[in-house]
Amino acid sequence: MQLNLTNCLTPSSDSAVLLLSADEDYLVILTWLLEYKFSQANKQNQYIRKVFNADRYFLLSSLEDLLVNLSLFGEKNWIEIYFKTKPSVEQQKQLTKLLSLLDENNRLILICDKLDKKEQASSWVKNISQFGDSLLLTGNLRELRQWCELLIKSLGFTISQAGLDCLLEMNQNNPSALYQDIQRLSWLLAGKTEFKLEQIRNLLTDSSQYSTFNLSLAYLTGNLVQTKKILANLVVNTDQIILVLWQLGEDLRKLLRLKNELRNTSDFATITSNLKIWGDFVGAFKLANNRLSYQKILNYFNQIAQLDQIVKGITKGDPLLQLQQLVINLCQGVSARD
Numbered sequence: 001m002q003l004n005l006t007n008c009l010t011p012s013s014d015s016a017v018l019l020l021s022a023d024e025d026y027l028v029i030l031t032w033l034l035e036y037k038f039s040q041a042n043k044q045n046q047y048i049r050k051v052f053n054a055d056r057y058f059l060l061s062s063l064e065d066l067l068v069n070l071s072l073f074g075e076k077n078w079i080e081i082y083f084k085t086k087p088s089v090e091q092q093k094q095l096t097k098l099l100s101l102l103d104e105n106n107r108l109i110l111i112c113d114k115l116d117k118k119e120q121a122s123s124w125v126k127n128i129s130q131f132g133d134s135l136l137l138t139g140n141l142r143e144l145r146q147w148c149e150l151l152i153k154s155l156g157f158t159i160s161q162a163g164l165d166c167l168l169e170m171n172q173n174n175p176s177a178l179y180q181d182i183q184r185l186s187w188l189l190a191g192k193t194e195f196k197l198e199q200i201r202n203l204l205t206d207s208s209q210y211s212t213f214n215l216s217l218a219y220l221t222g223n224l225v226q227t228k229k230i231l232a233n234l235v236v237n238t239d240q241i242i243l244v245l246w247q248l249g250e251d252l253r254k255l256l257r258l259k260n261e262l263r264n265t266s267d268f269a270t271i272t273s274n275l276k277i278w279g280d281f282v283g284a285f286k287l288a289n290n291r292l293s294y295q296k297i298l299n300y301f302n303q304i305a306q307l308d309q310i311v312k313g314i315t316k317g318d319p320l321l322q323l324q325q326l327v328i329n330l331c332q333g334v335s336a337r338d
Contacts, residue, residue, distance in 0.1 A: 001132075002134050002135075003133050004146070005137075005143060005146045005147055005150060008133070009036060009037065009040075011040075014041060014107075015132035016107055016108065017102050017128055017133075018107075018108070018109045018110070018133050019128045019132070019135070019136075020110065021111075021115045021134075021136045022136075022139065023114045023137075023139050024113070026137050028175045028179050029147050034111075041078065046076065048075055050078070052080070054091070056091075058091065060081075060095050060098055061094045061098070075105075078107050078109075079109065080109045087112065095127070096124065096127050099127060102131060114138070120136060141173060144168070144173055144178070148164060148167070148178060151182055156186070172278075172279070212243055212246075212247040215244065215327075216281075217284050219330050220281070220285060220288040221283070221287055224328065227331045231327055241320065245308060245311075248300070248326070248330070249301070249304055251288075255288060255297055256297060257275060258271060258272070258277075261275075262289070268286065269282070296334075299335040300335070303326045307319055307326065
């Protein structure tokens with residue numbers, strides 16, 4: 001049975017096998033989901049948890065003896081297998097044999113990359129549906145909102161819809177950043193039952209005003225004054241330089257993909273949605289796309305690589321000064337050679 005985030009957490013979904021798939025960006029959601037399900041399952045049964053990281057050479061058949069032998073001693077097994085990408089053809093065959101050994105005492109959870117429609121219709125996914133359940137996240141805003149509501153509820157408080165909208169926008173709909181801010185809200189005002197819009201803004205303004213996400217919005221939009229202000233308050237040590245470099249790289253990669261997709265279609269809204277660009281960032285990326293050429297973007301990548309070497313001490317230079325110049329150039333749409 002194919003589940004959504006809500007019914008995946010109900011006791012009725014505690015089947016022998018569960019397939020979870022999502023983009024890497026949404027791994028924080030799957031991690032939280034698994035921790036929640038494991039804690040709930042252990043309230044009634046004490047499972048022995050075993051976690052495996054599977055590359056293409058990992059043998060699922062090696063788990064057969066493990067399940068058979070441990071079951072003889074009455075142990076309850078909770079087995080998680082994280083695939084680096086997706087199960088290989090041989091692993092898919094091995095999985096089919098493994099499914100028959102699973103029951104309420106031997107539960108198997110498979111975590112892999114996002115499955116496209118063709119892969120969802122494959123025989124191994126259908127076999128899993130016969131024995132258990134699957135949760136296949138597509139990475140849309142509706143799923144993200146649903147997860148936030150579940151996370152907030154699990155922490156014992158509520159947020160108004162306007163407050164949740166504000167929270168999503170402040171964090172650029174980024175699951176990892178959202179998780180941190182929702183946790184922070186639960187700590188800031190212990191005992192509160194509901195956070196309203198103004199409380200969200202007041203409590204999170206300090207962390208969001210000078211965050212990499214707001215810096216990203218400023219330089220993509222081309223707002224030089226705001227870019228300089230946020231950068232000056234945000235970056236004071238090497239760790240923060242590394243964080244900004246990571247965000248720059250992510251934004252530039254999205255810009256390249258955006259330009260490539262625009263060669264095939266002019267449907268800007270669909271392209272940005274597929275790239276997980278939402279809210280104010282849709283307009284920001286449109287402005288940046290018009291302002292920055294392929295060559296300039298590639299030139300910025302070279303500067304990021306050079307800055308990375310300076311931060312690591314491989315080459316000499318002032319990393320803060322060079323970072324400031326790089327971000328300002330990107331904001332203005334010029335390169336070091338212009």
